[in-house]
Amino acid sequence: xxxxxxxxxxxxxxxxxxxLAFLLELAMLAGLAWWGASxxxxxxxRVLLAVAAPVAAGVVWGLFAAPRSHFRLPxxxxxxxxxxxxxxxxxxxxxxxxxxxxIVVGVIAVLNAGIAAVDRDASGGGGRSHPDTSAADVIDDRxxxxxxxxxxxxxxxxxxxxx
Numbered sequence: 001x002x003x004x005x006x007x008x009x010x011x012x013x014x015x016x017x018x019x020l021a022f023l024l025e026l027a028m029l030a031g032l033a034w035w036g037a038s039x040x041x042x043x044x045x046r047v048l049l050a051v052a053a054p055v056a057a058g059v060v061w062g063l064f065a066a067p068r069s070h071f072r073l074p075x076x077x078x079x080x081x082x083x084x085x086x087x088x089x090x091x092x093x094x095x096x097x098x099x100x101x102x103i104v105v106g107v108i109a110v111l112n113a114g115i116a117a118v119d120r121d122a123s124g125g126g127g128r129s130h131p132d133t134s135a136a137d138v139i140d141d142r143x144x145x146x147x148x149x150x151x152x153x154x155x156x157x158x159x160x161x162x163x
Contacts (some may be wrong), residue, residue, distance in 0.1 A: 009119045017115050024109050025061070028089045029054040031105070035092035053092070057085050075120065082113060 036049030064081040086109045094102035
């Protein structure tokens with residue numbers, strides 16, 4: 001029987017950290033919208049940037065940093081994309097005049113990412129080494145490390161007859 005993946009953090013702490021990550025992502029989108037809306041520009045420009053900035057961040061996040069992203073980057077690449085998006089957001093929120101909020105959310109985001117990285121490294125999910133591994137395979141701590149069982153057949157092998 002394959003080894004079962006363990007985490008550095010207790011399940012409850014892991015769940016709280018994941019929920020915090022989601023809230024930080026929502027705060028990132030709200031911060032970019034706030035920045036766009038608070039610019040000293042025409043109403044049309046403010047509305048366009050209040051919509052376009054969060055959409056652009058969401059597209060970058062969805063393509064490169066989301067658990068089910070289309071482009072599979074190694075853990076360091078995902079961390080770099082997340083860092084760039086959060087730094088740009090923090091700078092935008094700071095430029096919008098919300099200095100304390102930008103710093104506090106930035107620090108919380110760094111701590112959250114650090115905790116997630118430690119937890120992920122301990123569970124053996126530090127990278128995305130197998131191109132057919134889904135996000136659930138990387139994140140779900142009930143899975144087996146590096147092995148595909150009957151519940152996770154190789155692509156194209158689902159409906160083939162046995163024997």
